[in-house]
Amino acid sequence: MKKHRSKKRVFENYAYVLDFLPYGYPEENIPIHQRKPVAQGFGEKQFVLMEMIIKKDQSVDLAERVYIGRGKRDKVEYISRTLKYEDLTPTAKTELLYVIMEAVKRNEKRFVDFINKCQPITTRLHTLQLLPGVGKTLMWKILEEREIKPFESFEDIEKRIHRNLLNAIAKRIEKELKEPQRYYLFVKWRERK
Known part of the structure; x- marks a missing residue:
């Protein structure tokens, strides 16, 4: 049993x-x-x-x-x-992205691990491509770099791929909070009345 x-x-x-x-x-x-x-x-x-x-x-x-x-x-x-x-009030909506960025910074290891371990969703779409500003070229650069050596921090990511993924992650979280998404990466969607 x-x-x-x-x-x-x-x-x-x-x-x-x-x-x-x-x-x-x-x-x-x-x-x-x-x-x-x-x-x-x-x-x-x-x-x-x-x-x-x-x-x-x-x-x-x-x-x-x-x-x-x-x-x-x-x-x-x-x-x-x-x-x-x-x-949310207009002030809260304005403040949201800045606060999300602070929360992401505070949980840096969690998000760097996400960048190091995320996988393709389908044969044509990789999880990384759901981040704003990450197209196929940047996705391949990230995958190549993490294959050489896993990323250690946001600073390491920025140094090696010349992009700030902290902002992209924060914008994705804000997007998931704003409107329904087909794929949720960070926000656990739940039906609310």
């Missing part, structure tokens, strides 16, 4: 602030003194867009990295819901 192994749920420990609304959303039909301070955020590892309720007498800055994991939180009271790209 096989034992059913449940997948270990991964929770975000940190999020980046995309926008801070100290008096909640302006369109709320709640008296201003009863509104809670709200921040829209971006999860550092799972790339989840979220709404965070900020503790009273606390404030957060744009692009600030805040702890949202289990245990004592300094600034975030709780996560109220996940968001879709369309739910």
Whole structure:
């Protein structure tokens, strides 16, 4: 008899602030003194867009990295819901790419490993070609270079192929958050109401 192994749920420990609304959303039909301070955020590892309720007498800055994991939180009271790209404020949409770049930098090893190990999707399409700005010529250059020696960092990649793939990865993540994709590389797509 096989034992059913449940997948270990991964929770975000940190999020980046995309926008801070100290008096909640302006369109709320709640008296201003009863509104809670709200921040829209971006999860550092799972790339989840979220709404965070900020503790009273606390404030957060744009692009600030805040702890949202289990245990004592300094600034975030709780996560109220996940968001879709369309739910973001104009400020949050503007801030998103910069915050994604910061999260990618912080998780450099994960993305360099991705560049070193990604495979073809079909006989005519390689995973690398889903990154903005990576066509067949650059794809072959990356494959040749990683065959010689696996890449060690974004700096190593840039030195050897003369392209900044950090920006391409960040733009791909933003694209996956904005609109439905045929292939998802980084964002785990889930049906949300």
